[in-house]
Amino acid sequence: MSAIAQPKLPDFSKQLFDIHEQIKEQSLTKRRFKHKDIVPLIEKLPFSVEKIGKSFEERDIYQIKMGSGKIKVLLWSQMHGDEATATMALFDIFNFFQGKNDGFDALRSKILENCTLYYVPMLNPDGAERFQRRTATDIDMNRDALSFQTPEGRILKKLQDDLKPDFSFNLHDKNTKYSAGASGKQATISFLPTSYNYAKEWNPARTRAMQVICGMHQTLQQFIPGHLGRWNDDHEPRAFGDNIAKWGSSLILIESGGYKEDTEKQFIRKLNFVAILTGLQAIAEQSYTKFELKTYEAIPNNDRYLFDLLIRNAQFVQNGKTIIKDIGINLSEKNINNATDFVFSSVIEDLGDLSIFWGIKEIDAKGLTVSLLKEYPEVLQKYKVSEKEIQNQEINLDETASFLLTKDKEVKYIILNGQIK
Incomplete structure (x- = not known):
């Protein structure tokens, strides 16, 4: 050249x-x-x-x-x-x-x-x-x-x-x-x-x-x-x-x-x-x-140091004991309407010490407890979540990320399908 x-x-x-x-x-x-x-x-x-x-x-x-x-x-x-x-x-x-x-x-x-x-x-x-x-x-x-x-x-x-x-x-x-x-x-x-x-x-x-x-x-x-x-x-x-x-x-x-x-x-x-x-x-x-x-x-x-949503220092109550875990949540797009639009699908990707990672969005949940949606019927009604959707809900790896962060029974954050409401 x-x-x-x-x-x-x-x-x-x-x-x-x-x-x-x-x-x-x-x-x-x-x-x-x-x-x-x-x-x-x-x-x-x-x-x-x-x-x-x-x-x-x-x-x-x-x-x-x-x-x-x-x-x-x-x-x-x-x-x-x-x-x-x-x-x-x-x-x-x-x-x-x-x-x-x-x-x-x-x-x-x-x-x-x-x-x-x-x-x-x-x-x-x-x-x-x-x-x-x-x-x-x-x-x-x-x-x-x-x-x-x-x-x-x-x-x-x-x-x-x-x-x-x-x-x-x-x-x-x-x-x-x-x-x-x-x-x-x-x-x-x-x-x-x-x-x-x-x-x-x-x-x-x-x-x-x-x-x-x-x-x-x-x-x-x-x-x-x-x-x-x-x-x-x-x-x-x-x-x-x-x-x-x-x-x-x-x-x-x-x-x-x-x-x-x-x-x-x-x-x-x-x-x-x-x-x-x-x-x-x-x-x-x-x-x-x-x-x-x-x-x-x-x-x-x-x-690969990112989650779509990273919740730090969340309290889990298991068998009457309190355990502190970080929650790493990822989202993926699912095509709808003949692939002209999409909805998000979420998954709890990781739990535990995620201190070496970051979130595109983050919540510091220090002092907050992870609670099930079914314990808060007013939230279900407001966001039109049916009881059938959550009847077998668990907050575990590979599950959909839908739960609450509460303090003394007061709702501080609502997480529905991996997104902060």
């Missing part, structure tokens, strides 16, 4: 962050949108739009192309059907590239003159229809880069073969309970320059991906300090990211995790918007070359 001897542009990241609300795609505000919701948006785009294949259930898979530069960049999202955060951000980016006379013309020109961008905003539309990770054939297409058992996987392989992209952005979501290292902060965004062999070696292509990531990490630190992580780089020989890196592209993995009170990931969508555009700017002007491996290695690893 030849050097681009052109002046560097200023850092636009703060301005991009500030204008996101005005240019974001307003029709996509919930993660469980479907293929039919994005097709009209794609078909009205003023860029090159191409149907590049069909899913197992015959839904069209689209590629959007823009720019005319020598550096080829391939970006794809939602290869896992329930990982939609970056898909929303891509439509925001499409809106951004349609703008003009707003202070960003130089940035758009720099990127589009030096790069040709190829986007696949929804690679697994059948999975999106069910809001599930896997394809309609129950295959994880991100473990299909060797056998190519899925039509979606074959489409991605053909793109790679035809385009031979210099850079690739592999856009995902991850469990919201990952922490940034051993801390109480959620790993809201995590990065990885994917390894192409078991030895995790650093060839020039992987090094370039790492350098671009360092720039994106530096950018996001100003908005979410301490909430950034480094994804595990153990080599997975069946994964597309690992193989595309092996086939010569600088593969940048972005994983969108959680952020407090951002259930639909609208704030995290904004972070993706800013990170991807600043990454593209760095690629267009090759400003990423200043970063070193030690900068990347200083990013904390993803870890």
